[in-house]
Amino acid sequence: MLLEFNDIDTYYGDLHVLKKVNYSIEAGEIVSLLGGNACGKSTTMKTIMGVVRPARGTVIFDGQPIEKLPTSERVKRGIAPVLEARRLFPRMTVFENLEMGAYLRKRGAEFDQDLDRVYSLFPRVKERRNQVAGTLSGGEQQMVAMGRALMARPRLLCMDEPSMGLSPIFVDQVFDIIQQINKQGTTIFMVEQNANMALSIAHRAYVLQTGQVVLSGSAAELRRNPMIREAYLGEMQVPAA
Amino acid sequence: MSFSSLLLQQTINGLSLGAMYALLALGFTLIYGILELINFSHFNVFMVGSFIAMWTLQSFGLSGQSIILTGLPLVGVLLAAFAVTMLASGTLGVVIERVSLRPLRGITGPAAMITTIGVSYILFNIILVTVGADAKNFPNPLPPMRWHVDGAVLELREVLIWVVSLVLMAGLWLFVQKSRLGKAMRATAQDPEAARMMGVDVDRVIMTAFFLGSALAGAGGLIFGLYYNFTSFIIGFTAGLRAFTAAVLGGIGNVPGAMVGGILIGLIEAYGGQFIATEWADVIIFSILVLVLVFRPAGLFGRLAPSKS
Numbered sequence A: 001m002l003l004e005f006n007d008i009d010t011y012y013g014d015l016h017v018l019k020k021v022n023y024s025i026e027a028g029e030i031v032s033l034l035g036g037n038a039c040g041k042s043t044t045m046k047t048i049m050g051v052v053r054p055a056r057g058t059v060i061f062d063g064q065p066i067e068k069l070p071t072s073e074r075v076k077r078g079i080a081p082v083l084e085a086r087r088l089f090p091r092m093t094v095f096e097n098l099e100m101g102a103y104l105r106k107r108g109a110e111f112d113q114d115l116d117r118v119y120s121l122f123p124r125v126k127e128r129r130n131q132v133a134g135t136l137s138g139g140e141q142q143m144v145a146m147g148r149a150l151m152a153r154p155r156l157l158c159m160d161e162p163s164m165g166l167s168p169i170f171v172d173q174v175f176d177i178i179q180q181i182n183k184q185g186t187t188i189f190m191v192e193q194n195a196n197m198a199l200s201i202a203h204r205a206y207v208l209q210t211g212q213v214v215l216s217g218s219a220a221e222l223r224r225n226p227m228i229r230e231a232y233l234g235e236m237q238v239p240a241a
Numbered sequence B: 001m002s003f004s005s006l007l008l009q010q011t012i013n014g015l016s017l018g019a020m021y022a023l024l025a026l027g028f029t030l031i032y033g034i035l036e037l038i039n040f041s042h043f044n045v046f047m048v049g050s051f052i053a054m055w056t057l058q059s060f061g062l063s064g065q066s067i068i069l070t071g072l073p074l075v076g077v078l079l080a081a082f083a084v085t086m087l088a089s090g091t092l093g094v095v096i097e098r099v100s101l102r103p104l105r106g107i108t109g110p111a112a113m114i115t116t117i118g119v120s121y122i123l124f125n126i127i128l129v130t131v132g133a134d135a136k137n138f139p140n141p142l143p144p145m146r147w148h149v150d151g152a153v154l155e156l157r158e159v160l161i162w163v164v165s166l167v168l169m170a171g172l173w174l175f176v177q178k179s180r181l182g183k184a185m186r187a188t189a190q191d192p193e194a195a196r197m198m199g200v201d202v203d204r205v206i207m208t209a210f211f212l213g214s215a216l217a218g219a220g221g222l223i224f225g226l227y228y229n230f231t232s233f234i235i236g237f238t239a240g241l242r243a244f245t246a247a248v249l250g251g252i253g254n255v256p257g258a259m260v261g262g263i264l265i266g267l268i269e270a271y272g273g274q275f276i277a278t279e280w281a282d283v284i285i286f287s288i289l290v291l292v293l294v295f296r297p298a299g300l301f302g303r304l305a306p307s308k309s
């Protein structure tokens, strides 16, 4: 198991957001986290990264508890985020944003290799490397956000709604690249509202509802599940005659 | 003196004052950029800095303006004085942050700002009680070299002030633009949470901002002493308020804005004093502040709050 949540409870003040949540993600998987607005998907990501601390429960990464570690230590151990709404550093250049992704790593041959890899996955990012990130289009920003996360050479990539605000063609491209990154050996935990797309590339998925995991299983199973079809895949159940 | 030589003379004076305000304004802007905090203790870190500078120069056996140095000894004494003053002032800033501001981190509202006002008064009163209320003669080892240019007088100390300020500002600029920690500072100012998730130690970044800002304020305090030949427990308020105005004028949070804003305030003070009346300097400076805030709330060069986009 690469990442495990064991009975995690997370609060913002009195607001109980994650309620005894359990996830487990194997190395090499793409696991998707589905759920409606405000159910705690981003809070899950923040709990993994350690910018939000759980009140109870343990987070295990690579066999070790990490829930008390500072964020920088988690990044060092190989967890990198692609944040909701990109969250690039808007007044820094594209290249500087990529550098920030590799903040805890030494400059040198490995850095150059990773930069080449990002540039070959996203030729557009290379073209725009000297542009100020705040002036990029939404799609370009998404590519930089993914590139920035890859610069950390992560073992686990935590993506929060990578398809948000992108055109359908671009969503296809992004999901292709996510699959490619996964095949190159990076485990992916991906929050999505676009359940259709998410279930088309994920191996497994969890469904979160008001802070509780209400369903989980293989992507194929979930695609057939009537509740999922109705709630997330935009299909109405045919009423019994 | 003809009008043009008066103008030139006041430009020279204004650039020296402006360089001092710019150094001081940078501290306000660095800390505001990262914490969205107006740090009023900065006023009196500058004042304490000028005392540290005075004691350092005295420890080299200098007193008043009678002992003149030239050549290598002069350069050595000045370098040492700037280094000691900046290190000590920077450390003072770090201690203030660690002791009085870090415990308040995460608390929203005016608590942190009020705390900086309290710290400012503590520094003010410590110097008042231990050193006394009278102005102190500030040692100045510079030889009385001066040049006449088109009817205006350019003194060695002004050239020194310009060179030192330029070097310090260029150094800060390079640090912020090129160094790893400098980039982490910019990233933190633009999106602290995202910076943290890149692995940035935000506490360390804040500490660095306090160190650099306070070290520059210390350099400003030394320049104040060399320029006016005195220092006193009271100097923090006027200079601090003008420097703060400079930071707001340039767009608080904006590093080049603070530099330009400082120079502008220095020039306004010098021209206003010459062509209107010295007593009106503050009226003019703060009227300009009000006008800028009314018509350009984000300052001349923009950037009011760190963007959270």
Ligand SMILES: Nc1ncnc2c1ncn2[C@@H]1O[C@H](COP(=O)(O)OP(=O)(O)OP(=O)(O)O)[C@@H](O)[C@H]1O
Pocket: A012, A015, A017, A035, A036, A037, A038, A039, A040, A041, A042, A043, A044, A084
């Ligand atoms: N910093 C915070 N302080 C207080 N409440 C918060 C904070 N962050 C999130 N919340 C609340 O916690 C709940 C869960 O938020 P979260 O961002 O995890 O939702 P989400 O599932 O990611 O939703 P969306 O799909 O809209 O992004 C929401 O009700 C939100 O208002």
Ligand SMILES: [Mg+2]
Pocket: A041, A042, A043, A084, A160
């Ligand atoms: Mg969310």
